[in-house]
Amino acid sequence: MSSHPSQIAAGAARDRLPVTLPRLAEMKRLGEPIVMVTAYDFPSARAAEEAGVDMVLIGDSGAMTVLGYPSTVPVELDELLVLARAVRRGLRTPFLVGDMPFGSYEVSDEQAITNAMRFVKEAGCDAIKLEGGGPASCARARAIIGAGIPVMGHVGLTPQTATALGGYRAQGRTAAAATRVAAGALALQEAGCFSIVFEAIPSDVAELLMRRIDVPVIGIGAGPATDGQVLVFHDLLGIREGLGARFVKRYANLQDEMVAGVSAFAGDVRSRDYPAPEHGYSIEAQELSSFRERLT
Ligand code: KIV
Helix, strand or coil: CCCCHHHHHHHHHHHCCCCCHHHHHHHHHHCCCEEEEECCCHHHHHHHHHHCCCEEEECCCHHHHCCCCCCCCCCCHHHHHHHHHHHHHHCCCCEEEEECCCCCCCCCHHHHHHHHHHHHHHHCCCEEECCCCCHHHHHHHHHHHHCCCCEEEEEECCHHHCCCCCCCCCCCCCHHHHHHHHHHHHHHHHHCCCEEEEECCCHHHHHHHHCCCCCCEEEECCCCCCCEEEECHHHHCCCCCCCCCCCCCCCCCHHHHHHHHHHHHHHHHHCCCCCCHHHCCCCCHHHHHHHHHHHC
């Protein structure tokens, strides 16, 4: 008997070992591309698990993709923790990273450690991510790592501080700006980050920088030289209106499919084609007649 491809995939998923920090370091050493996606709920986590990705990020991008905020700035830690717990319930093997939202780590080392621990204790995250390569972010990273929680850094376009960066635009496009990105990445590495995200920087800058970074680098809009790539779940599956950033490659158009599905349902309800007899439950004739009598 031949197996359906989805059965083979499900079998492979069952056999896969959980991804660990040593495994991620090994992937870098062996030149095996690292695949990371964001996830924000149980179904997106199940999709990531079944697809066999290596890392899942509960991105603060969820502020926009699933919570409808205009940017990542307003989202609260408690809101992301609800999403994170749902993701955890859907995952077994990918390395799970919780994204510290704006305002949850900048105030002090104590605040940063307390909130990072919530991702680990309340949502079962393996690590956290924070944005920025400046002295404050590096100090927070060092403090959180000192408390026993692995930290992923993030340089280049850091959406939480996009206003200060001049908007949602590529970074490091002059020698001076590229040097700032490099300084941030090297400082995060020095602080002990296990991995760093490069977002929206020129491919050539990323390639040059890779020679100086020993930890796995995950790129988004940073070209092909990084150790892995990440995309936002809703961007890659087209669960959004509009096209998104230049670096997004769209692998499906689920927003169109969702609108088509809901429209078809609405049409069936209005034309009374739904529900059909097969969607209803039956009752024995005798029970029905007895019920009728009781009602009168
Ligand atoms: O929040 C997010 O989705 C991110 C990724 C783009 C890296 O930070």
